[in-house]
Amino acid sequence: xxxxxxxxxxxxxxxxxxxxxxxxxxxxxxxxxxxxxxxxxxxxxxxxxxxxxxxxxxxxxxxxxxxxxxxxxxxxxxxxxxxxxxxxxxxxxxxxxxxxxxxxxxxxxxxxxxxx
Amino acid sequence: xxxxxxxxxxxxxxxxxxxxxxxxxxxxxxxxxxxxxxxxxxxxxxxxxxxxxxxxxxxxxxxxxxxxxxxxxxxxxxxxxxxxxxxxxxxxxxxxxxxxxxxxxxxxxxxxxxxxxxxxxxxxxxxxxxxxxxxxxxxxxxxxxxxxxxxxxxxxxxxxxxxxxxxxxxxxxxxxxxxxxxxxxxxxxxxxxxxxxxxxxxxxxxxxxxxxxxxxxxxxxxxxxxxxxxxxxxxxxxxxxxx
Numbered sequence: 001x002x003x004x005x006x007x008x009x010x011x012x013x014x015x016x017x018x019x020x021x022x023x024x025x026x027x028x029x030x031x032x033x034x035x036x037x038x039x040x041x042x043x044x045x046x047x048x049x050x051x052x053x054x055x056x057x058x059x060x061x062x063x064x065x066x067x068x069x070x071x072x073x074x075x076x077x078x079x080x081x082x083x084x085x086x087x088x089x090x091x092x093x094x095x096x097x098x099x100x101x102x103x104x105x106x107x108x109x110x111x112x113x114x115x116x
Numbered sequence: 117x118x119x120x121x122x123x124x125x126x127x128x129x130x131x132x133x134x135x136x137x138x139x140x141x142x143x144x145x146x147x148x149x150x151x152x153x154x155x156x157x158x159x160x161x162x163x164x165x166x167x168x169x170x171x172x173x174x175x176x177x178x179x180x181x182x183x184x185x186x187x188x189x190x191x192x193x194x195x196x197x198x199x200x201x202x203x204x205x206x207x208x209x210x211x212x213x214x215x216x217x218x219x220x221x222x223x224x225x226x227x228x229x230x231x232x233x234x235x236x237x238x239x240x241x242x243x244x245x246x247x248x249x250x251x252x253x254x255x256x257x258x259x260x261x262x263x264x265x266x267x268x269x270x271x272x273x274x275x276x277x278x279x280x281x282x283x284x285x286x287x288x289x290x291x292x293x294x295x296x297x298x299x300x301x302x303x304x305x306x307x308x309x310x311x312x313x314x315x316x317x318x319x320x321x322x323x324x325x326x327x328x329x330x331x332x333x334x335x336x337x338x339x340x341x342x343x344x345x346x347x348x349x350x351x352x353x354x355x356x357x358x359x
Binding site: 012013015032035036037041045053100109110111114 | 156314356
């Protein structure tokens with residue numbers, strides 16, 4: 001299994017790096033790219049189960065992306081209050097950190113933006 | 117052997133990558149001023165252009181008008197009902213009056229000017245880059261939507277969270293629409309956002325058009341609030357909307 005890191009690029013259109021755990025050189029290159037991008041305010045979007053989430057941090061020691069997984073009302077710990085709806089509602093500002101290895105993730109980097 | 121703008125753009129991007137800017141670097145083109153995203157490493161490029169041109173910004177209309185009629189503009193606004201800008205003027209004698217400038221009559225000229233201004237951007241953008249971006253887009257959307265994009269230059273995306281439908285257009289701002297409850301769709305806003313930066317006075321960004329569209333799509337899917345916060349909001353009747 002290998003991950004993929006891509007960056008939207010001016011001259012190339014899209015730079016892609018396969019993050020193969022058997023290839024330490026590309027893994028190191030990808031780590032440098034991820035750190036460079038986060039430091040410079042790029043948006044890193046990670047694909048999880050067909051959905052995109054924003055990467056909050058990266059741990060270069062373990063090679064893991066850290067995201068804040070949104071917690072829905074349905075997943076919260078039960079309370080004594082009666083449940084009025086079964087619809088999962090995302091709670092703003094709440095979430096739990098989740099670590100995803102870079103060798104298993106598909107991530108796209110978008111540089112800082114300017115409104116036109 | 118002459119050096120092409122594409123080659124210059126390639127070298128600029130290689131230098132940027134060495135400095136840790138993996139998105140590359142934009143190259144200025146004739147007459148169009150670069151507007152660069154705040155925080156970009158090569159921020160000095162912001163506002164750069166090769167030579168001054170003579171076209172006047174829309175904002176200068178007020179001054180020109182006031183000068184012409186020896187009056188002072190004390191207020192102005194867009195009137196959707198009249199389809200134009202309403203100016204309230206105060207003359208030398210202190211007498212006030214109003215003037216309506218037909219917005220729809222002048223807009224096609226403005227839009228056409230911007231459209232043609234953007235043609236020079238083709239010199240610095242590579243065809244291969246556009247194909248690479250298309251290839252990436254193909255992996256992100258369903259086949260029938262990709263076909264729609266290639267043939268019609270538009271992509272539809274509805275957010276399951278907000279229910280907002282986005283019409284993403286190649287080389288134009290994204291239109292955000294929502295059903296009003298009576299079966300009609302209403303334009304909420306036209307959202308303009310360029311990764312890295314854009315060429316002022318045109319619809320063109322520093323990246324190839326499909327990359328720009330991918331950036332919109334990623335933001336809509338990953339963090340819609342972030343997209344709305346970062347983008348410039350244009351009203352549908354303004355030339356900037358590209359409608």
